[in-house]
Amino acid sequence: MSMYPGSALPPLRDVIDRHELGAKKALGQHFLLDLNITRKIARLSGLERSETVVEIGPGPGGLTRALLETGADMIAIERDRRCIGALEELKPHYDGRLLLVEDDALIADEPALLALHGVNGTVRLASNLPYNISTELLIKWLKVTPRWWTSMTLMFQKEVGDRILAQPGSKTYGRLSVISQAMSKPEKGFVLPARAFTPAPKIDSIVLNFTPNPDISVDPLLLEKITAAAFSQRRKMLRSSLKAIFGNEVEAKLEEVGIPATRRAEDVPVKGYVKLCELL
Known part of the structure; x- marks a missing residue:
C-alpha cells in the first residue's frame, strides 16, 4: 500500500x-x-x-x-x-x-x-x-x-x-x-x-x-497611512514627505523617535515606522 x-x-x-x-x-x-x-x-x-x-x-x-x-x-x-x-x-x-x-x-x-x-x-x-x-x-x-x-x-x-x-x-x-x-x-x-x-x-x-510578529504591535491603518506618505515621494526627505501628516511639528516628531529629518523613506527601519505610528 x-x-x-x-x-x-x-x-x-x-x-x-x-x-x-x-x-x-x-x-x-x-x-x-x-x-x-x-x-x-x-x-x-x-x-x-x-x-x-x-x-x-x-x-x-x-x-x-x-x-x-x-x-x-x-x-x-x-x-x-x-x-x-x-x-x-x-x-x-x-x-x-x-x-x-x-x-x-x-x-x-x-x-x-x-x-x-x-x-x-x-x-x-x-x-x-x-x-x-x-x-x-x-x-x-x-x-x-x-x-x-x-x-x-x-x-x-x-x-x-x-x-x-x-x-x-x-x-x-x-x-x-x-x-x-x-x-x-x-x-x-x-x-x-x-x-x-x-x-x-x-x-x-x-x-x-x-x-505573527510578537515583538511589534501597531495599528495597520496608521502604518498604511504613514508609509503611503513616506514612500509616495521616496526620494524626498521625511521632513517634506510626512509634513501632510505631522504638519509643522514634523521635524520635532521625527527627532522624538530618533529619525533624522533629512532621512529618506527607504533608509528608515521598520521599527522607525512603528514608532511614528505610536505618535498618532
Missing part, C-alpha cells in the same frame, strides 16, 4: 484536460503540478494531522493533494467555478477532510467562514496565490484582527517576494516591506523556476513563510 492516500488519483494533467481547466490569465492562474514540489511546500508549512489549513485558489488541486496528505482538515476557497468539479473528485480519497467553498478570497470573511463550519481557534493558511491579487490578499490577511492564522505559506512572483523581504537602504525596500515585516515575520522558503508551472510565467516564483 502506498504511503500517500491520494496515490490512486489520476494525474493532474489528465484532470486538467478532462475538466478543460486551461489556466486563465485574467485570474492570474499558473498551476503547479509537480507533487514533489507541492509536498515540499506542505512540509514548509509545518502542517500537522490535528490542524486545519485554509487553501486559497486551489485550481485543479495540485497543492491541495499535498496538504491533505498530511492528515489535516482543509477548507479550500476557489473562485473559478470550472475547478469545483475537479476538486470534488478529491473528497472520497481523503475521508471527508476537504470542504470546498466557492467564493472570492478578496472579499471572503475567513473568521466567519471558520466559525460557520465549527473550526475553533487559529488555522494555517497555504496557497499558490493568483499573481494578480497576491499582494492585495497578503495585506488583507496581515491587517485582520483578531488574527485567525498561526502561519501563512504563500507563493509569490519572485520580484514581489524580494520586496517583502527587502531591508532598509535597498532599492526594493518599500511599503510592502515595512507592512509585511511589522505585521509578521516573513521568511524565505525556496525559489521555483518559471518552468515548474503550467503555463510558465515570465519570471521565477518564491515561497515565503509568515508567522
Whole structure:
C-alpha cells in the first residue's frame, strides 16, 4: 500500500484536460503540478494531522493533494467555478477532510467562514496565490484582527517576494516591506523556476513563510497611512514627505523617535515606522 492516500488519483494533467481547466490569465492562474514540489511546500508549512489549513485558489488541486496528505482538515476557497468539479473528485480519497467553498478570497470573511463550519481557534493558511491579487490578499490577511492564522505559506512572483523581504537602504525596500515585516515575520522558503508551472510565467516564483510578529504591535491603518506618505515621494526627505501628516511639528516628531529629518523613506527601519505610528 502506498504511503500517500491520494496515490490512486489520476494525474493532474489528465484532470486538467478532462475538466478543460486551461489556466486563465485574467485570474492570474499558473498551476503547479509537480507533487514533489507541492509536498515540499506542505512540509514548509509545518502542517500537522490535528490542524486545519485554509487553501486559497486551489485550481485543479495540485497543492491541495499535498496538504491533505498530511492528515489535516482543509477548507479550500476557489473562485473559478470550472475547478469545483475537479476538486470534488478529491473528497472520497481523503475521508471527508476537504470542504470546498466557492467564493472570492478578496472579499471572503475567513473568521466567519471558520466559525460557520465549527473550526475553533487559529488555522494555517497555504496557497499558490493568483499573481494578480497576491499582494492585495497578503495585506488583507496581515491587517485582520483578531488574527485567525498561526502561519501563512504563500507563493509569490519572485520580484514581489524580494520586496517583502527587502531591508532598509535597498532599492526594493518599500511599503510592502515595512507592512509585511511589522505585521509578521516573513521568511524565505525556496525559489521555483518559471518552468515548474503550467503555463510558465515570465519570471521565477518564491515561497515565503509568515508567522505573527510578537515583538511589534501597531495599528495597520496608521502604518498604511504613514508609509503611503513616506514612500509616495521616496526620494524626498521625511521632513517634506510626512509634513501632510505631522504638519509643522514634523521635524520635532521625527527627532522624538530618533529619525533624522533629512532621512529618506527607504533608509528608515521598520521599527522607525512603528514608532511614528505610536505618535498618532
